[in-house]
Amino acid sequence: MTPRQNRNRDRAGRGIPEATVARLPVYLRALHALQERGVATVSSEELASAAGVNSAKLRKDLSHLGSYGTRGVGYEVEYLVYQISRELGLTQDWAVAIIGVGNLGRALAGYGGFASRGFRVAGLLDADEALVGQEIAGRTVRHIDRLEDVIASGRVSIAVIATPAHAAQKVCDRVVAAGVTSVLNFAPVVLSVPEGVDVRKVDLSIELQILAFHEQRKAGGPGDRRLSGEGPPGPAQYVETVEAG
Structure with a gap:
């Protein structure tokens, strides 16, 4: 069983609903904004408002993490950041490969928020010979033919697919065959994956x-x-x- 499957099994054992998991990054974003403003504690009402949910839902979500706050004081921002980050796996180093470095892939490669959230871009790949060898955000673009090598050597856990629609499924099949079980898909197509592979689709x-x-x-x-x-x-x-x- 893979580490990700173990985490999913442990999460299910603790009874954390997927809807709650989906909201945790939103809470974390709000908490990071509070940290930047030097806020040490926050009430459930204030945090819920910043996250765009009602306070009862927020308190229930955080109770799944064992965090109940202090009556009259609220939640300690720094500790809550740690709790949510740990639950989401962000206290570890996650290697990411970006496949397709057109305008969107190039923008993703230069996004500074990856490193600060525990994600390391381990590889940039493209099929366009004109792009291969270019330096983007301090990383060299490699040819798509080296996909499996990059995944293995970089210990890639997450593949970001930003290719044209016609190429996305083939790329997805290759990353899955190489052992990647988490895919973030920006291509305008629905990807078919085997059981045990998680796909998140972003369609602007x-x-x-x-x-x-x-x-x-x-x-x-x-x-x-x-x-x-x-x-x-x-x-x-x-x-x-x-x-x-």
């Missing part, structure tokens, strides 16, 4: 489309009128389907 275009939907509704645009029965007539079954859903 989808997020923008969701924001456009909400902007349209706030402005009383076509989407809002259509769902409320106003605007140009459309198939009756469309409205019925929406209402039934």
Whole structure:
């Protein structure tokens, strides 16, 4: 069993819900901001507000870590940072390989937040001969043919895929075959992976489309009128389907 599978088993044994795990990085980001301002303690209400959740949910989430705060005082910021960082595995050194160093990959390679959060960029790879050998953020771009060597020599734990859509699945198959079980996918495609491999997808275009939907509704645009029965007539079954859903 891999270290990551052991962590997942231990987490399940402690009964930490995946929804809570997903919120922990948000709490950690808020806590880091408090640290930068020199704040030593924070109430659950203040931290919840900074994280965009209600205080009851935050207290329940943190209780899974064994952190309950002190009545009338709140949470010690530095210790809570340590608790969450330890739970997320950020007290260890995680090697990351970025595959695809176009505009997005180049930006990711130069992101300073990786090192401060326990992530080390161990390799940059691309199939473009014009990019191979270039120095980006102090690292040399290697040819994609050396992917397996870079993963092995750099002890890569996480692969970041920032390739064009048509190349993403093949790259994913190779990193998984090389032993990587965590993938962060920026390519606009759904990746197929075997059981035991975790994939997180980041699709900026989808997020923008969701924001456009909400902007349209706030402005009383076509989407809002259509769902409320106003605007140009459309198939009756469309409205019925929406209402039934």
